[in-house]
Amino acid sequence: MTQTDFSTILPVTLLAAWASLLLLADLFLSRERKGLTTLLAALGLALTMGVTLAQSGLEAAPGFGGMVMRDGFSTFLNALFLLTGLLGVAVSYGYNHRLGIERGEYYPLLLFSVAGMMLMAQAANLIVVFLALELLSIPLYVMAAFAYPKIQSEEAGLKYFLLGAFASGFVVYGIALAFGATGTTDLAQILASVSMGAANLPLLTAGAGLLLVGFGFKVAAVPFHMWTPDVYQGAPTSVTAFMAAGAKAAGFAALLRVFGMAFPALAADLAPVMAILAALTMILGNVVAVAQTDIKRMLAYSSIAQAGYILMAFAPFGDESARTMAVAGGLFYLVAYTLASFGSWGVVIALEQSEEKGLQIADYNGLGRKYPLLGVAMAVFMLSLIGLPPTLGLIGKIYLFRAVIEGGLVWLAVIGALTSLLSAFYYLRVVVNMFMREGDPQVEREWWLEFAIGAAAVVTVVVSLWPFPLFDWAAQAVMTLF
Amino acid sequence: MNFLLEPLSIVTFSPLLGVLVLLFLKSEQKAALRWTALITSLVTFLISLWAFFFSGLYNPASGGLQLVAKYNWINVAGWDIRYYLAADGLSILLVLLTTFLTPIAILSTWTAVEERVKDFMLFFLLLEVGMTGVFVAQDLFLFYIFWEFTLVPMYFLIGIWGGPNRLYAAVKFFLYTMAGSILMLLAILWLGINGGTFSVPDLVAQGNIPVDVQMWLFIAFAAAFAIKVPMWPLHSWLPDAHVEAPTAGSVILAGVLLKMGTYGFLRFNLPLFPEASAQAAPVIGWLAVIGILYGAAVSFAQKDVKKLVAYSSVSHLGFVMLGLFALNAQGVAGAILQMVNHGLSTGALFLLVGMIYEQTHTREIKVYGGLWKITPIFGTLMLIVSLSSMGLPGLNGFVGEFTILLGAFGAGMKGGVFAGAGGFWLAGLAAVGVILAAIYILYMFQKMFLGPAGEVTHHHTLKDLNWREVVTLLPILVFIFWIGLYPKPFFDLMMPAIENLLKPFGG
Numbered sequence: 001m002t003q004t005d006f007s008t009i010l011p012v013t014l015l016a017a018w019a020s021l022l023l024l025a026d027l028f029l030s031r032e033r034k035g036l037t038t039l040l041a042a043l044g045l046a047l048t049m050g051v052t053l054a055q056s057g058l059e060a061a062p063g064f065g066g067m068v069m070r071d072g073f074s075t076f077l078n079a080l081f082l083l084t085g086l087l088g089v090a091v092s093y094g095y096n097h098r099l100g101i102e103r104g105e106y107y108p109l110l111l112f113s114v115a116g117m118m119l120m121a122q123a124a125n126l127i128v129v130f131l132a133l134e135l136l137s138i139p140l141y142v143m144a145a146f147a148y149p150k151i152q153s154e155e156a157g158l159k160y161f162l163l164g165a166f167a168s169g170f171v172v173y174g175i176a177l178a179f180g181a182t183g184t185t186d187l188a189q190i191l192a193s194v195s196m197g198a199a200n201l202p203l204l205t206a207g208a209g210l211l212l213v214g215f216g217f218k219v220a221a222v223p224f225h226m227w228t229p230d231v232y233q234g235a236p237t238s239v240t241a242f243m244a245a246g247a248k249a250a251g252f253a254a255l256l257r258v259f260g261m262a263f264p265a266l267a268a269d270l271a272p273v274m275a276i277l278a279a280l281t282m283i284l285g286n287v288v289a290v291a292q293t294d295i296k297r298m299l300a301y302s303s304i305a306q307a308g309y310i311l312m313a314f315a316p317f318g319d320e321s322a323r324t325m326a327v328a329g330g331l332f333y334l335v336a337y338t339l340a341s342f343g344s345w346g347v348v349i350a351l352e353q354s355e356e357k358g359l360q361i362a363d364y365n366g367l368g369r370k371y372p373l374l375g376v377a378m379a380v381f382m383l384s385l386i387g388l389p390p391t392l393g394l395i396g397k398i399y400l401f402r403a404v405i406e407g408g409l410v411w412l413a414v415i416g417a418l419t420s421l422l423s424a425f426y427y428l429r430v431v432v433n434m435f436m437r438e439g440d441p442q443v444e445r446e447w448w449l450e451f452a453i454g455a456a457a458v459v460t461v462v463v464s465l466w467p468f469p470l471f472d473w474a475a476q477a478v479m480t481l482f
Numbered sequence: 483m484n485f486l487l488e489p490l491s492i493v494t495f496s497p498l499l500g501v502l503v504l505l506f507l508k509s510e511q512k513a514a515l516r517w518t519a520l521i522t523s524l525v526t527f528l529i530s531l532w533a534f535f536f537s538g539l540y541n542p543a544s545g546g547l548q549l550v551a552k553y554n555w556i557n558v559a560g561w562d563i564r565y566y567l568a569a570d571g572l573s574i575l576l577v578l579l580t581t582f583l584t585p586i587a588i589l590s591t592w593t594a595v596e597e598r599v600k601d602f603m604l605f606f607l608l609l610e611v612g613m614t615g616v617f618v619a620q621d622l623f624l625f626y627i628f629w630e631f632t633l634v635p636m637y638f639l640i641g642i643w644g645g646p647n648r649l650y651a652a653v654k655f656f657l658y659t660m661a662g663s664i665l666m667l668l669a670i671l672w673l674g675i676n677g678g679t680f681s682v683p684d685l686v687a688q689g690n691i692p693v694d695v696q697m698w699l700f701i702a703f704a705a706a707f708a709i710k711v712p713m714w715p716l717h718s719w720l721p722d723a724h725v726e727a728p729t730a731g732s733v734i735l736a737g738v739l740l741k742m743g744t745y746g747f748l749r750f751n752l753p754l755f756p757e758a759s760a761q762a763a764p765v766i767g768w769l770a771v772i773g774i775l776y777g778a779a780v781s782f783a784q785k786d787v788k789k790l791v792a793y794s795s796v797s798h799l800g801f802v803m804l805g806l807f808a809l810n811a812q813g814v815a816g817a818i819l820q821m822v823n824h825g826l827s828t829g830a831l832f833l834l835v836g837m838i839y840e841q842t843h844t845r846e847i848k849v850y851g852g853l854w855k856i857t858p859i860f861g862t863l864m865l866i867v868s869l870s871s872m873g874l875p876g877l878n879g880f881v882g883e884f885t886i887l888l889g890a891f892g893a894g895m896k897g898g899v900f901a902g903a904g905g906f907w908l909a910g911l912a913a914v915g916v917i918l919a920a921i922y923i924l925y926m927f928q929k930m931f932l933g934p935a936g937e938v939t940h941h942h943t944l945k946d947l948n949w950r951e952v953v954t955l956l957p958i959l960v961f962i963f964w965i966g967l968y969p970k971p972f973f974d975l976m977m978p979a980i981e982n983l984l985k986p987f988g989g
Contacts, residue, residue, distance in 0.1 A: 325560055369598075388634065388660075389627040398623075402671045410668070417664040424660055428637075428653055436641040436649055471558045 008063030008070040011052045011078060012118045018044035019111035026104030034102055035093070041107035042089045045114065049082040060480045062124060066186055069124040076331060076477035077121035077253045080338060081246060085114040087342045087452050088242035094446030095238045095349045101147050109139035110242065117250040121257070126175040126185040129254055133171060133218070136250050137164050140243055144235040152356075156234025163227045167217035174210030177203055178262075187262040194266075201266075208263050208270060215258075218251030219307045222281040232300035237352055240296065241345030244303045245338045252310055252334060256327055259314065267317040275315035275412050281308030282419040290426045295348055295361050298426060299341075302385060305423060306337050312400045312416060316407020324478050326403035331474040333396035336460070340384040340393055343456035347378045350443050350453070358442060364430055365439025374443065374450070375434045377457035382427040384460050387420050392464045399471075488551030489533040490567040493577065494614045496526045497584075497607035504604055512599045516592060519603035523585040523610065530581040530614075534574055545978030546570060547620065547683060555624070562679045566621040571979030572748055573617045575818060575972065576741055579825045580617065582957070583737045584610045587730040589954045590833050594729055594840055595643060602643060606730065609635040613738050617745060622670045622680040626663070629706075629746075632739065633659055636731065644726040651719075651726035658719040662706035669702035673754070686753045689986075693757045700758035703751050704766075710743030713766075713803060714773035717796045724792035729836025732788070736795050736832060737825035744802045744821055748814070748983070752806070756986035763807040764903030767890070770807070771911050773800030778918035782925065788845045790926055791831045794871065797915060798824045804912055805886035809899045809987045813889025814980050815973055820882030822972070823965065827871040827879055830958045834864050837951055842938050847929050851936030857946040861931050863955055870962045872923040873916050878965035887913055899987075 006013075022044065026037050052075060060071035088110055096102040116136025123129040141164060145157020179185050181203035182193040193199045216224040232240045263270065285305025292298035313330025316322035351358045351367070368375030384393030397420065404413045433439070463470055485491055500522025507514050533549060534540045540548050547568035556563040569577060588606060595602050612635065615628030633656060641652030674680045677688055691699065709716045720740075724732050752759050777797030784790040802824070805817030838853075838860065839845055854861030866877070873879040890912055892898055894905020930936075947955075965972060 372601075383634065389631045394627070394630070398667065398671065401668060402675060405668065405671050406675050410672075413668050413671070414665075417668055421657065421661050421664050424657060425653075428656060432641060432649055432653065435638060436652065468556055468558060471556055471561065475558055 004061055005063040007055070007058075008061055008068055009119075009122065010055070011048045012115050012122065014051060015044060015048045015111055015115040015118065018047070019108045019115065022111065023105065023108040026108070029104065034104060037104050037107050038089060038093045041111055042086060044111060045082050045085045045089065049079065049086070052078045052082060066188060067125045067128050068119070068122045070122060071480035072477040073257070073480055074118075074121040076473060077249065078118045080249060080335060081114050081117040081121070084117075084242065084246040084249065084338060084342070085110060087346075087456070088238070088246065090448045090452035091241050091342070091346050091349050092238035093448050094444065095236070095352070095449070098444060099147065099236065099354060101236060103146075106143065106146060109143055113139040113143070113242075113246065117246055117253070120250045121253040123254070123257060124187050124261070126178060126187070126258070129258060130168075130171055130175060132250075133168065133214075133254065136247065137168070137218075140164075140239070140247060143239040144231055144243070146239060147236045152234035153236060156231045159227055160231045160235075163217065167214045167224070170210045170217075171214030174207045174212075174214060177207030177210060181207060187258065190262040191264065194263075204263075205266055205269055208259070208266050209273075211258060212255075212270070212273070215251050215255045216277065219248050219255070219310070220304050221277050221307050221311055222284045222304065225281070225285070225304045225307075228304055229297050229300040232303070233294065233296045237296065237345060237349045240300075241342055241349065244299070244345060245341050248303065248307060249334050249338060252330065255314065256330065259317070260327060264317070267323075271315060271318040274311060274317065275409055278308050278311035278315055279412055279415045281305065281311055282416060283308075286419045286422045286426075290422065292426070293361055295359055295364070295430070298361065299344060299348065302423070302427070303341060305419065306341070306385065308419075309397065309400060309416060310334060310337065312404050312412060315409050315412055316403055319407040322403055322407035324475075325406060326400070328471075328474040328478045329396070329399035329403045331477055332399050332470060335470060335474075336384060336392035336396035339456045339460050340381045340391075343377060343453050343460070344381040344385070346449055346453040346456070347374060347381070350374065350446070350449055351441060353442060361430060361433060363439075363441055364433040365437040365441065366434070367439070367441045367443075368435035369438075370441060371443055374453070377453050378434060379431050380457045380460055382431055386424045386427050388424075390461055390464050392460045392467070395464050395467050485551060485553045485565050488549070488567065489537060489539060490549050490551050490569060490618050493526065493530045493533050493581070494567065494611060494618060496529055497522055497610045500607050501604055504600060504607070507600065509598070509600045512596075515599045515603050516588070519607060520585055520588050522607060523581070523588055526610065527581040527585055530578055534569070534578070540569070540574075542571070542975050543978060545980075545982040555621075562674075562681075563623045564621045564681055565624060566681055567615075567618045567624075568620045569618050570982075571976040572818065572983065573745070574975055575822050576617045576738075576745055577614055579741070579822050580610065580613045580738050583733060583825060583829055586829070586833070586954055586957065587733045587737075589950065590733065590836060591728070591730045592950060594836060598642065602639070605635040605638050606734075609639070609734065613734075613742070616742050620682045622673060622682060622685075622750075624680075625682075626667060626670055629742065630660075630663060632742070636735065636739065639731040640723060640727045643728040643731070646726075647722070648726045651722040654719050655723040658709055658716075662709035662716075665702045666706035669699045672699065682750065682754070689754075689756075691755065693761075696755040696758035697761070700751055700755040700762060703746065703755075704762070707743040707746035707751070710746070711740055711799050711803060712743070712796065713769050714776050714796065714800070717773070717777075720796065721789055721792045724795070724832075725786065725788050729832055729839070732792075732832040732836070733829045736791075737829040740795065740799060741821045741825060744799065744806060744817065747803070747806055748818070752809075752983060753986070759807070760809065760899055760987060763809055763893075763899035766807040767804055767893075767900050767903070767908050770800045770803035771908055771915075773797065773803070774912055774915035775918065778915055778922060782918070782922040785847055786845045787847050787926060787930070788832070788835050788839075790847070790922065791828060791835060794919065794922070795824070795828055797919060798828065798871075800915070801883055801886050801912065804908070805889050807899065808886070808889040808893035809984065810889050810892050811977070811980055811984060812885050812892060814984065815976055816882050816885030816887075816889055818976050818980075819965070819969065819972055820879075820886060823870070823878045823882045826958050826961055826965075827867055830863075830867040830955060830962075831871060833955060833958075834860070834867060837947060838944075841944055844938060847926060849936050849938040850930040851933050852931070853944070854931040856935075856944050859947045859952065863947070863952075863959070864931065865927065866959060866962065868923045868927050870966070872919045876966050878962045878969075881965060881969045883916055887916075
């Protein structure tokens with residue numbers, strides 16, 4: 001192990017080590033001082049963020065014989081995952097305390113999951129992809145069931161685990177087929193073997209298809225989305241918030257890395273499939289969301305629909321020039337989605353009462369009147385998810401639509417546009433309830449939670465007015481990918 | 483931050499200073515909140531007057547874009563988006579109409595809005611920023627952001643301070659408008675990708691879009707604008723929105739927001755897609771005429787006076803569309819003037835209806851009667867505004883409609899765009915619309931103000947307009963007479979730009 005090797009995975013190692021130590025440290029903390037665990041977890045994430053950003057100036061470098069990569073792409077995503085982790089800790093603290101699920105292992109699990117996500121962004125070998133997938137998923141299975149003995153939470157954990165294990169099976173099988181077709185699991189070598197004509201293309205295509213199924217499960221793309229509403233609803237909301245943003249982004253990291261680096265040759269075959277998946281995901285997610293009355297289920301279907309928009313980034317893969325722009329657009333939209341999604345789940349957490357109370361959309365009646373700032377923040381998130389100014393969601397959607405049109409898929413852009421219109425219907429319902437109906441919502445005032453919500457809302461608005469740096473960063477990140 | 487010091491930036495964003503002040507006031511300080519909003523909007527109006535007439539920076543004799551503020555905004559990774567504001571004869575009157583009507587609308591809420599005054603004023607000033615921005619943005623991306631942004635405050639204005647059916651009306655307004663604009667977004671992106679820039683003057687200068695593609699893009703843009711205007715048969719959101727909106731909201735909705743649609747046709751459809759515009763002109767002309775007649779007929783059938791005014795908008799905006807797509811100088815000039823006229827007359831009508839509603843809480847025509855005797859000032863003002871709305875010579879409406887009809891007849895002649903599509907009938911039927919307008923407006927006036935006292939008039943001790951209400955209306959009346967008697971200064975402002983605009987159409 002050389003110094004470069006170590007430097008490439010320094011952030012992941014740091015975080016994983018921190019998580020292990022935190023698990024130990026938690027044993028020695030008395031029940032009354034569990035808050036310290038939270039603080040230490042946040043500190044670990046912040047430290048790792050610092051290291052990641054400090055490394056962003058370094059040149060792209062492979063490590064461990066090409067098993068992992070550290071490049072602009074991984075730095076961008078790692079920063080996003082760490083942000084997700086920090087927000088996850090912020091929204092969990094008060095909520096877990098309030099629901100009596102404040103157990104020490106929660107934060108180490110969260111940290112391990114973030115480490116898995118980061119490894120996913122860095123993976124340059126299918127074996128590491130699988131490793132990262134398991135590292136990020138297994139803690140999530142546990143966290144989904146964290147509110148035991150609450151039956152819904154246990155059900156969510158089990159359901160997520162069973163279907164997740166099934167999806168992992170697909171990934172492993174896909175890796176095996178890809179190995180059979182090319183004789184390697186290294187992404188760069190798979191590409192080389194394809195371009196030399198040495199690969200068994202039908203077998204490789206089948207492998208890629210199976211990988212797509214596995215990752216499609218992680219990002220909750222139709223038709224692999226069935227688990228999403230139940231798991232999102234049953235899991236503790238703090239976990240759902242983390243899962244909806246982090247696990248989805250990690251799935252996209254894998255898709256982008258694997259399909260960007262290894263399978264460009266298959267692009268012509270896969271791009272139409274991606275386009276159809278994106279279209280189906282947008283349509284189904286938005287249509288079903290309209291019928292929901294439970295805010296958690298509505299947001300779950302909304303997150304399915306949002307995955308459809310991000311999937312649009314893969315549709316123009318067949319077109320060399322449009323591809324870079326599309327992936328940059330995908331990364332950009334991921335940031336917009338992460339903020340809006342986390343923010344809105346944060347508001348759900350603020351309103352949720354014990355015994356499943358405060359989770360109906362009707363419970364939001366009068367929120368804007370009683371708590372104007374919270375109401376405005378939620379309205380900002382809803383507007384961002386619809387894609388209206390002045391929010392980041394609009395800029396992100398425009399970015400993606402542009403890429404898709406540039407790739408010649410005007411029909412997909414039209415579907416994206418029309419489903420956005422449809423989505424306005426159910427997102428607006430929340431806004432209508434908050435500002436235009438009378439009601440007396442009960443809100444838990446928690447400093448960290450409100451800080452996370454407020455920060456997400458402010459960033460969503462401000463960066464939409466001055467999006468240049470984020471544009472630039474996303475474009476830089478993609479440069480190293482192809 | 484240089485871009486904020488440009489004259490048009492100051493005009494557009496100065497209401498934000500008021501927003502900032504409002505944020506620091508308490509919800510209970512209602513008087514302070516109202517005065518802050520009013521003074522902000524008045525100052526904005528003065529700044530807009532200064533920018534166009536007294537700064538010496540704007541030359542009305544030139545037809546090109548002036549007061550240009552052009553800065554790079556997002557130019558990375560293949561994007562070329564600018565912060566690009568500028569005005570010419572096509573936009574100047576509409577900017578002034580916006581800054582002129584906003585303080586009037588705010589003044590009209592003095593006693594009408596008692597609940598959540600702070601939020602109301604916040605949304606109102608934000609709305610002004612969006613509207614002004616729409617009329618001065620010269621970059622498609624920037625334009626789209628302003629355009630969509632106007633939706634949000636208006637949606638809240640209707641949804642929070644509206645009538646009993648406000649939630650339905652607010653959501654309907656929002657979804658209808660967004661349905662149109664989302665398709666426009668795709669067309670904007672197509673233009674940006676193929677033209678390499680989002681700047682409208684550059685795209686117009688390139689102007690090499692194949693005719694069949696032009697048609698698609700024309701339709702996508704027209705969808706957004708036609709819903710906003712609204713053109714028949716896309717008008718059904720309008721009566722709901724108007725009836726449910728609070729008075730000030732209706733004034734701005736009719737006065738300015740609808741003009742964003744007609745302005746869109748003028749600024750984007752005509753110059754960007756000239757061939758498609760010429761081809762589509764007869765279709766749009768006929769839809770406009772149907773709108774004129776339909777709006778008039780439906781107005782006549784209304785029992786609710788606010789609804790009557792709302793449907794009359796459909797009719798009046800039909801005239802504007804007819805004039806625009808006559809594609810000759812008279813038609814377009816008349817259309818622009820009529821946009822202003824409609825803003826003034828219909829705005830004033832909504833104000834007057836709101837003033838009586840505040841006292842009686844009913845808008846049913848039949849319960850009134852004999853109002854003129856009890857409230858003579860109110861009656862007189864109503865008469866003037868009604869006559870202006872129906873196009874009596876000597877008042878503003880006549881000048882606009884007459885010029886439009888001239889243009890439409892001209893376009894029906896040999897070589898005009900309506901020739902060969904029943905051009906003569908088109909203009910003739912539109913002229914019938916003027917007569918219908920006289921019928922429904924006079925009918926309404928007669929029922930409400932003349933004859934024996936009605937139920938409400940009888941039982942209520944109705945007060946005549948107070949000085950604040952008269953002050954609210956007076957500026958509008960000045961312009962109603964000014965444009966009616968001496969419209970030349972207004973035409974002079976727009977003519978150079980219209981000549982530029984019509985060059986591709988051989989006008």
